[in-house]
Amino acid sequence: MNVMLPLYAQVKDHILGNIKSGTWAAGSRVPSENELVESFGISRMTANRALRELAGDGYLARVPGVGTFVKEQAARTSMMELRNIAEEIEARGHKHSSRLITREKVTATQALTDEFEWKTPKPLFHLVVVHEENGLPVQLEYRWVNPQIAADFLIQNFTRQTPTAYLMNTVPVDELEHSVEAIMPDATQQKLLGITAHEPCLALQRRSWSKDQVVTVATLVYPASRYALHSRYKTNAQGKPL
Amino acid sequence: MNVMLPLYAQVKDHILGNIKSGTWAAGSRVPSENELVESFGISRMTANRALRELAGDGYLARVPGVGTFVKEQAARTSMMELRNIAEEIEARGHKHSSRLITREKVTATQALTDEFEWKTPKPLFHLVVVHEENGLPVQLEYRWVNPQIAADFLIQNFTRQTPTAYLMNTVPVDELEHSVEAIMPDATQQKLLGITAHEPCLALQRRSWSKDQVVTVATLVYPASRYALHSRYKTNAQGKPL
């Protein structure tokens, strides 16, 4: 059952674990390549690969002749990121409610198999939820969840806690991907959102990873008249987010 | 003058050049590690590093036992980064071109005065540009620029350098704001983008600040069928992106 990770990945996990747990604070020094060679009993090239890849991912900064250090990771706060809609609505002083449309266990289609980065189709939890702000539908949520990571996902009561909130509290998220497009709603979506066929919608697709495995894929459909996505943040000298 | 690049970087450049120039189309096979060993006279580990890093960057897909292939680059743009569309298109190995529709000096409307955080209306530079990917319109850019910060903006030749590129090189950006909504195009937009009245569009509004002053306001309209906005990033050390 337990898949043996490659050595360099084990070293990466070890270092990343110490960073995320806060044991190694930002700016502090991580073991040098030769120290990792000693403690893990590996070759220097393997230690080099672990440190080099973590540096490429932005977790570490390497300085020739000096050492390797934990990088400062400013929180990139924005509404485009992982935020659950219930909090957003309540932050506006409005009332959030939700209607559970579908809750089932399905087998992944080919497209979903690709999304989850699997080679073969596997079982998936599937959920369809309509979120309402003061009784008016504002978001249609299609969600698929990897059962291997969130095994008890389907037995949750999602009228009290949104799927996003449950996943955020249960699984640590390493990586997020968002994709936004404009779509015209189909008949089912029109009915569930209470809109006409002529109203365009935003379709926000979100994938989240934990330890290089896709945890969940969600498609969030917003009627254009009722919602706009928004973000604002500071940047560094290169024009990239901090 | 010439800085000698490391061997693995030279190999990466060679492969990337063939992708961007379109010599190697999406789906086509790139040389195997052993073939690179032969043609470049390098060791297999060096070839491996070049291919592995390009795969990590999303340019290549590697299949054990089969080979390495040029990946399809989806027509998507990053909403988190301040990146100019010309680079994005060229990174996909396609050709970027642009048509300047309007170039003028105007006085800010009340709405624009608010956007620029001014108390009274002031002069503004205004530009309308259509960006094309392989000759097909993919973005309609409405841009307003603060003349106090970029005084020589209007005399630039924007067929060689995009407005975004010019501003990125001229003014350091401290802060960015994005807002996305779904719209139906009006008659003018339909004509400029070459789309029908029934195709929804993404309208991305962007404001950027430098030293607490608004530098530029831009509205970027993307036909839904040709573009999706995209972002992917690692979360912070605490795994709590918000």
Added chain:
DNA sequence: CCCCTTATACTGTATATACAACCTTATACA
């Protein structure tokens, strides 16, 4: 005291080698 040299530690790159896992194709066999 200051400057130069030297030693040491660390990262960056490159090679040669090895073995495993995977896939395709050709071949031998029933």
Added chain:
DNA sequence: TGTATAAGGTTGTATATACAGTATAAGGGG
């Protein structure tokens, strides 16, 4: 004909070794 096997090419990982470049600290000589 159909199937099992073998061979060869491909990626993935791991090691041992080597040399270059950079930064820091220690020591020696003016």
